[in-house]
Amino acid sequence: MVDDLTPEQLQALAALGSEHGLPADLEDNVVNALQQRRLIVAGTGWRVAMRAAITAAAAMLIFLLGVGTARWLPTASPPVAEVDRQFILLLLEPIDAVLDQAEEAERVVEYRAWAGGVAAQGRLVAGEKLSDDRHFVGPRLAGEIESASAERVTGFFVVRAETLQAALSLARECPHARHGGRIEVREIQPT
Amino acid sequence: MTAAPAIAQDSRPDRSLVQAYLHRRGEREFRSLYRRHGTALYRFAVLRVGVDAAEEVVQETWIRAARQLPEFRWGSSLRSWLTGITLNCCREALRRRKRERGLEIAPPVASPGAETRLDLARAVSKLPEGAREVLLLHDVEGFTHAEIGRLLGIEIGTAKSQLSRARAAVRRALDSTGEQRHG
Numbered sequence: 001m002v003d004d005l006t007p008e009q010l011q012a013l014a015a016l017g018s019e020h021g022l023p024a025d026l027e028d029n030v031v032n033a034l035q036q037r038r039l040i041v042a043g044t045g046w047r048v049a050m051r052a053a054i055t056a057a058a059a060m061l062i063f064l065l066g067v068g069t070a071r072w073l074p075t076a077s078p079p080v081a082e083v084d085r086q087f088i089l090l091l092l093e094p095i096d097a098v099l100d101q102a103e104e105a106e107r108v109v110e111y112r113a114w115a116g117g118v119a120a121q122g123r124l125v126a127g128e129k130l131s132d133d134r135h136f137v138g139p140r141l142a143g144e145i146e147s148a149s150a151e152r153v154t155g156f157f158v159v160r161a162e163t164l165q166a167a168l169s170l171a172r173e174c175p176h177a178r179h180g181g182r183i184e185v186r187e188i189q190p191t
Numbered sequence: 192m193t194a195a196p197a198i199a200q201d202s203r204p205d206r207s208l209v210q211a212y213l214h215r216r217g218e219r220e221f222r223s224l225y226r227r228h229g230t231a232l233y234r235f236a237v238l239r240v241g242v243d244a245a246e247e248v249v250q251e252t253w254i255r256a257a258r259q260l261p262e263f264r265w266g267s268s269l270r271s272w273l274t275g276i277t278l279n280c281c282r283e284a285l286r287r288r289k290r291e292r293g294l295e296i297a298p299p300v301a302s303p304g305a306e307t308r309l310d311l312a313r314a315v316s317k318l319p320e321g322a323r324e325v326l327l328l329h330d331v332e333g334f335t336h337a338e339i340g341r342l343l344g345i346e347i348g349t350a351k352s353q354l355s356r357a358r359a360a361v362r363r364a365l366d367s368t369g370e371q372r373h374g
Contacts, residue, residue: 004359017234039257
């Protein structure tokens with residue numbers, strides 16, 4: 001293959017930007033930013049270990065308290081990882097699916113455990129169960145299609161993931177899929 | 192402003208250094224990682240978004256990297272993974288700039304007076320988005336087509352053809368500039 005650039009031009013290209021060395025104060029700025037976010041822990045030794053243990057214990061206590069009051073989610077999730085993309089996982093169930101109270105309570109425990117795991121990865125943004133009652137605003141569809149659809153959305157989770165594949169992997173692990181429900185995964189487009 | 196502390200160069204491979212950093216989130220290990228990879232990331236950011244925005248991009252890159260490192264599975268080199276994060280941060284910075292100023296062209300970054308490099312930087316800055324990224328990743332940062340394919344989510348063949356088109360476009364731009372200058 002004949003390159004369209006001469007060797008001299010390729011050499012100049014490779015050197016492009018090399019005159020811009022790292023700014024002297026950038027390293028300290030980055031370290032400070034990480035310290036503020038506890039991504040660098042100042043100090044060493046048993047004090048750090050003790051502080052980490054206390055933090056972990058406090059987080060666990062908050063998590064357990066949250067589980068007692070929230071429906072699906074722990075009330076205090078760890079900081080959400082700063083992944084660029086967000087996806088909504090729409091939990092679909094057959095329109096005629098009926099759960100008794102015991103089954104529903106069991107499901108809630110399962111979903112909460114799964115959501116807790118996603119939150120622990122810093123990937124959980126939101127999640128709610130939706131009421132079965134549906135109300136519409138705007139023109140009715142011809143033939144009342146909406147009420148005749150085979151599935152309904154019973155809940156949702158919003159998660160952060162690097163890729164669609166990662167979001168699909170999360171969805172596959174959701175207990176909803178194990179119980180025969182379908183999950184529609186759609187990327188949230190920033191506007 | 193305090194100077195960054197003097198730290199002896201750490202010869203451990205990236206993976207060991209990252210494990211040591213994650214073990215206790217230590218400053219020393221982080222600074223070693225920063226010094227090993229920071230220059231390349233900063234240079235890439237400068238070429239992509241310009242000097243003014245490069246520092247912010249690099250800082251954001253390291254914050255995200257520090258958060259996501261526990262999930263990094265070493266399916267690529269650390270440099271490649273970090274460059275991918277920088278790439279995303281650059282794209283976000285460019286989108287913000289486009290919203291605010293209505294343009295997305297990275298400014299030429301060569302030093303004033305360095306005529307050839309300035310011409311080159313101008314020519315690169317005028318390339319289409321995808322072609323520009325492939326050219327910078329391959330010809331400036333030295334990534335292979337396979338690595339570029341993974342970073343940009345494109346086929347190896349696409350990376351090769353984009354590089355070829357990008358080089359041809361740069362060559363045409365340089366020839367045109369030369370003719371204007373000497374004609």
